[in-house]
Structure formats: C-alpha cells, structure tokens
Amino acid sequence: MATITHEPVEQAVDELTRLSGDEESRRAASVRERALINGRSELNAAERRGRQAAHTEAALKMIEAKRFNDATVAELSGLSEEEVRRLRAQD
Numbered sequence: 001m002a003t004i005t006h007e008p009v010e011q012a013v014d015e016l017t018r019l020s021g022d023e024e025s026r027r028a029a030s031v032r033e034r035a036l037i038n039g040r041s042e043l044n045a046a047e048r049r050g051r052q053a054a055h056t057e058a059a060l061k062m063i064e065a066k067r068f069n070d071a072t073v074a075e076l077s078g079l080s081e082e083e084v085r086r087l088r089a090q091d
Contacts, residue, residue, distance in 0.1 A: 055077050055078045055079050056077075056079065056083075056087065058076070058077045058078075059073050059074075059077035059079050059083070059084055059087055060087060062076065062077065063084070063087060063088050070084045070085055070088065
C-alpha cells in the first residue's frame with residue numbers, strides 16, 4: 001500500500017483506524033446505518049404509494065368522464081388495463 005503523506009488524510013486514516021477498533025463505535029455505526037437504510041426504504045415506499053394514488057386518481061377522472069376506453073385510460077394514467085377494468089367495475 002502506498003504511503004500517505006498528506007496530513008489531513010493521515011489524520012482521517014488514524015481516526016478511522018481508532019474508531020474501527022472500538023466495539024461500541026462499530027455497534028453505534030451499524031445502528032445508524034440500519035436506521036438510515038430503513039428511513040430510505042420507508043421514504044421510497046411512501047413515494048411509490050403517492051405515485052400510485054396519483055395514477056389511480058387520474059384514471060378515475062377519465063373513467064368518470066366516460067369518454068375514454070380502458071386502453072386509453074391505461075395509456076394516459078400509467079396503470080395497466082386490468083387495473084383500469086377493476087377501477088371501472090368499482091365505479
């Protein structure tokens with residue numbers, strides 16, 4: 001491995017080495033990492049639910065207008081034709 005001569009990098013490497021040798025620091029870092037991953041997962045799921053709700057709302061408005069067939073509603077809303085048929089059946 002190459003020798004590091006830049007002082008800030010040497011200090012960062014020293015700190016990383018010190019922290020990685022401390023069991024409590026490793027555990028805390030692991031807990032933080034899991035929390036961040038879980039938070040991102042929850043945020044992504046909420047975004048997907050929001051997009052799905054917006055697609056469904058658009059499809060319902062088109063169905064209500066009674067001017068579009070299932071294929072057109074599906075194409076314009078981003079839903080599948082099967083999803084549009086289910087929505088139409090609920091209406």
